[in-house]
Amino acid sequence: MRVRFLALILLIAFLSSPVPTNRVDKLFLVYMAADNNLYIQGMGDILEMEKAKKDNLKVIALVDDKTGTRIEEITDREEIIEERKNEDSGDPEVLFKFLNFALSTYQANEIVLVMWGHGDGRNFKGRKGKGICFDETHSDFLTIGEIRDVLSKIKERFNRKIDVLIFDACFMQSIEVSYELRDYVDFVLGSQTYIPLDGLPYDEVITTFSENKSDLKTLSVNIAEAYFNSYNNGSQGNENVTFSVIDTSYTDEIKNFVNSIIPILISKDDVLSVREKYEVPMNEKYIDFISFINDTLDENKTFKFISLIKNLVVVEFNNFDSRFKGVSIYFP
Known part of the structure; x- marks a missing residue:
């Protein structure tokens, strides 16, 4: 049965x-x-x-x-x-x-x-x-x-x-x-x-x-x-x-990395002025993720970030503006 x-x-x-x-x-x-x-x-x-x-x-x-x-x-x-x-x-x-x-x-x-x-x-x-x-x-x-x-x-x-x-x-x-x-x-x-x-x-x-x-x-x-x-x-x-x-x-690894650097970003006095340098035109609540991180962190943290990004962004094509490296992040 x-x-x-x-x-x-x-x-x-x-x-x-x-x-x-x-x-x-x-x-x-x-x-x-x-x-x-x-x-x-x-x-x-x-x-x-x-x-x-x-x-x-x-x-x-x-x-x-x-x-x-x-x-x-x-x-x-x-x-x-x-x-x-x-x-x-x-x-x-x-x-x-x-x-x-x-x-x-x-x-x-x-x-x-x-x-x-x-x-x-x-x-x-x-x-x-x-x-x-x-x-x-x-x-x-x-x-x-x-x-x-x-x-x-x-x-x-x-x-x-x-x-x-x-x-x-x-x-x-x-x-x-x-x-x-x-x-x-x-x-x-x-x-x-x-x-x-x-x-x-x-x-x-x-x-x-x-x-x-x-x-x-x-x-x-x-x-x-x-x-x-x-x-x-x-x-x-x-x-x-x-x-x-x-x-x-590779997005889970990137999320973990971002969570780990939030205290560092909060502690920086110039983070908002750096942010403004990488706003996406016509959609300014977004900024270029890669350029912002490279411009904000020290060399050791940046080295780790670059190794992660090489896996995440397989390829990027750009004849628009060298500040934009292939992926944005929401940062109003």
Whole structure:
């Protein structure tokens, strides 16, 4: 009797777990929050996706704009999988349903997720003014805590992380963001400053993913380099940009280090004047984490910090300002 009961429990667990119906080597997911003034840029990015090489790769996008919300497969054209009413892309349930659909439908070896839209950092107090994926129709947005909770449910349901998370949104590359997502994402790509309106060069990024035969760290570096080169007299012209790759597995060590130096920072009379030297333009509550620490601590502490940062920031590209080294920290 006990054996039958155990067998029944196992059967129920098996039946309740999603079984993907299609196998694919690589899955490129885009959560496009374009129900705002980025609508035209969203259309342009979809055209870029259509041009990309997609060998053994699926591009699945949730597109939320002023005309409505739909899930699409992007091949050499837009193929609508499901049309919905105008949903709130700032609602974490909408993000969860999209990721759940994609991972229930496709079993992939490697997954890249792009969070697309307006961005403004970590969101510390309530839901006022900080987050990503702003939806104008619903006056809503996603906080990093909400994204973390969604990815936690996805990991629990599918027993896997997102391999690479790309923020195609301004100001998202902060140590707090990567720390929040460390258990659910391996590599985070983004900018600590602004992202130009053209965003990622999706044809180049997806083609890079399609052709990648190396590990995920190398893939992340190559995607970041493709982004930077596209704005360095490349396919998207010439703009001052920053972009970096963070290995989230080192964020716990960084947190412990920061906690250890707080008493030192508090004791310094000039800490606020040093802070002002490294404010992120247009988002002054954030400062460059690396430059600030290097300018504040003594040589011994700085040496330890540099060794940690070499692991955390895999690579950073910058033709914007040498003060910015790839990752910010919230310091209002």
